[in-house]
Amino acid sequence: MAATGIRIERLSKRYGSGDTAVLALKDVNMQVAPGEVVGLIGPSGSGKSTLLKSLGAVIDPSAGRMQLGDEVIFDDGWKVRDLRALRRDKIGFVFQAPYLIPFLDVTDNVALLPMLAGMRNDAARARALELLTALDVQHRARAMPSQLSGGEQQRVAIARGLVNRPPVILADEPTAPLDSERALAVIRLLNDMAQRFQTAVIVVTHDEKIIPTFKRIYHIRDGVTFEEAGEGRGFD
Template sequence: MSARRLAALEVRNVSKIYESAGSRVTALAAGSLTLSPGTVTGIVGPSGSGKTTLLMIAGLLETPTAGEVLFDGRVISRPGSRLNDLRAFRRAHLGFVFQKANLIPFLTAADNVAIAMQLNGVGRQKAHARAGRLLAALGMGDRGANYPSQLSGGEQQRVSIARALANDPTVILADEPTAALDGGRAEMVMKVFRHLADSRQVAICVVTHDVRWIGYFDSKLELEDGRALPVRAT
């Protein structure tokens, strides 16, 4: 009998409640998510539905008020977890892509990718060699010496994807990665995610409000007012 293939990342029944000036706001209620190797999962829903909150909890950037986050079957985050203690884990296993590329403006494209590895203890020469390979794989091999101001929005986003891949993560979490791009560049980014899942067996989760990308997802979770909607038949 073959070993059971564990999910790369699981979020189980997480809720997030914010308290301010004596009031309580439920941003997310009992949300669950399973991200498996080689799949693209979509979190969809209108603005304010809890999509980003769920992604931040999955990415260990927020702690849940209730519930837990597991990695390969081991609990790594629950209420009261110290996020600073998980910093090394995030760098080793998770990659992040956001709506804005957030590249360091005074570093070249190659340097922006290499620095993620250097912060993880990789030597400069090795980091730059891998940065070059990653950029080339994303069609940016001739742009490594360019600064962010010399790149288009789509090119900057591809650099940010290369940076997310720099430490060979198990999971990539993307929060509205196409929102600032035009249709062609946005679709190119989604094709990159689909290719990475298929070719590298990365588990990818994309938060979006754009229904055009549903065809790229293996599964999707639809949120509304902080709650998951029933799965609809296709």
């Protein structure tokens, strides 16, 4: 892959020390190109959550190297001073639950992050509306979260994850509460948005409904990853 969305090399995470130490990640390697959506699959306790938290700059890896876009963010230690700004500006998050702010309307839920990053309010709202239009929920722009269906809430959450145009989106079980039709619609949207905005997307999932959609899959077990080609059905 010529361009880099996210690249991880020899990433390790150790909890504790001495005889009680647990190596949750063991020299993990992963690469996702801009515009690509890959699946991350593994049983409970395999290291998925630790890997996602490391990629999201929520916990400190013990060793290794991580690159987002053209910036090395970790190389046996953090290379950026403000991890909160890193999470805000470089990493988009999509969760199993939308976690929309109940007292803000749809537009302001999406526009809040660029506002916090210093963008003018009108420009942030214009960018939010652009994304809501791309995700076909612009007609709900002034609605409150409680007025949205579950599928509409997840679309708004995807818009929020994309609004600062991060090089990577981490999606943690984004289809778990959805039926087959809505789950596949969410994954199609993530694929469409990844290609449109050249964002690298990692989807952590147990959802057998969506696993056949991935062209590449990383399995993780006992802190070790290995890659296989996926079926990639239906998103060409």
